[in-house]
Amino acid sequence: MKVGKTWAAGLMFVVSLAAVGPAWADPATDTYNQGTRLLETGRAEEAIVYFDRAALPSVGDPPGHSGRGAAWSKKGDFAEAIIDLDREIELDPLNPWAHGMRGRHLRLRLQAG
Numbered sequence: 001m002k003v004g005k006t007w008a009a010g011l012m013f014v015v016s017l018a019a020v021g022p023a024w025a026d027p028a029t030d031t032y033n034q035g036t037r038l039l040e041t042g043r044a045e046e047a048i049v050y051f052d053r054a055a056l057p058s059v060g061d062p063p064g065h066s067g068r069g070a071a072w073s074k075k076g077d078f079a080e081a082i083i084d085l086d087r088e089i090e091l092d093p094l095n096p097w098a099h100g101m102r103g104r105h106l107r108l109r110l111q112a113g
Helices: 002-020 027-040 044-054 062-074 078-091 096-112
Strands: none
Touching (some): 027 044, 027 062
């Protein structure tokens, strides 16, 4: 019976870590997530700063480029969005989301004139 309680306590500990996120979380992911939260609240200019940090070569976070591309798009700067999505595709060529978003932004850029 003691083994069962120990196992259950260990499981609860793991579940609690998953719920709050690990203390050793990747700084690039944290920075990307902060940028995403800002973008979701319409604060594109501030989000770009966080995506800039996430996309630094020393951090090497390809999603930082796509996040920054989304922020540029929100600001109406489709040319900058395409540049960032091109970089994302260069770093992660099998990312279907980046390819799809790049096509969407090319269309938006053409429509905007």
